[in-house]
Amino acid sequence: MNDLILNGYVNKPVDKSLDLVAEIEKLKKEKDAIILAHYYQLPEIQDIADFIGDSLALSQQAAKTKAQIIVFAGVHFMAETAKLLSPDKKVLLPDLMAGCSLADSCPADDFFAFKAKYPEHKVVSYINCTNEIKALSDVICTSSNAVQIVNSFPKDQPLIFAPDKNLGDYINKISGRNMVVWPGACHVHKRFSVSRIVQLKKDHPEAKIIAHPECEKDVLILADHIGSTSSLLQFTKTDDSKTYIIATETGILHQMTKANLQKTFIPAPPDDATCACNDCSFMKLISLEKIYNSLKYEAPEIHVDASIREKALAPVQRMLDISAKLGL
Ligand code: 13P
Ligand code: SF4
DSSP states (O other), X not given: OGGGEXXXXXOOOOOTTXXXXXXXXXXXXXXXXXEEEETTSXXXXXXXXXXXXXXXXXXXXHHXXXXXXXXXXXXXXXXXXXXXHOTTSEEEOSOTTOOOHHHHXXXXXXXXXXXXXXXXXXXXXXXXXXXXXXXXXXXXXXXXXXXXXXXXXXXXXXXXXXXXXXHHHHHHHHHTOOOEEOOBOOTTGGGBOHHHHHHHHHHOTTOEEEEOTTSOHHHHTTOSEEOOHHHHHHHHHHSOOSEEEEESOGGGHHHHHHHOTTSEEEEOOBSOTTOSSOOOTTGGGOOHHHHHHHHHHTOSBOOOOHHHHHHHHHHHHHHXXXXXXXXX
């Protein structure tokens, strides 16, 4: 099986005359497989997915699916979480190089030493982290339940929040806590240009700015609404404005546009003046061809080391239990 994979994905040519969408549908039925896709995936991938969602909804879906194979159209930590939650299922990630700069910004050895400095603290970790970090955590959260997860601890319980500094600072601000925050960041969300967003707002004064909490404080200050990808999408469906400036990865614009055909969505620009939008290079490694080959050859498969599985699963399960109790 190993010589099948080159540079992280199945190294087999795909016949250009194939109708990939039809072939993927056929393979899904034959193999009892489902495709779970994150909102940052390419539009054509979102369109063939059985389920599209944010990190919380995707993990809830991975935990309850009856399908035998889960193809994860997303990044490594998402597929790894799916495997934690569904250890008996085959979990496929069409390109193993689809990582996450935020997860990479928190190496386990460094975090272990950091945590040792705060023996009284409990650890809340954002789901965008490795299994090693999950295993060092008391509970996991996503951007849609972070405030509720943090508030599930008594006010006087000291907390560490890892690995996203911007999300940690944002939660400190709205919860009135003083969590110790690991200084990690996502390369996509930290590169929005405040001056270019301000210029866009001048050009479109009627537009509302909506932003993901992984953005820098200076961007969040400008936002009319802050939330997870699903919260941003929901806002565009219920709010009555006609134009929005979207400060998160551009993949989300596909569902926003589909749900609001009369509205205009403008991607907030990064500080690279040659580029109008802000893509996650890891998310965009997944393609229809790679999904097709992944299903056909049932590779690359995600495995979780048995020595870490229980420790990494416990805080994820705790998050799902708290979320279920709160109806999230
Ligand atoms: P959510 O979709 O959970 O808001 O997360 C955004 C993200 O960065 C996923 O990598
Ligand atoms: Fe990671 Fe940022 Fe890409 Fe999300 S957008 S997967 S946080 S690098």
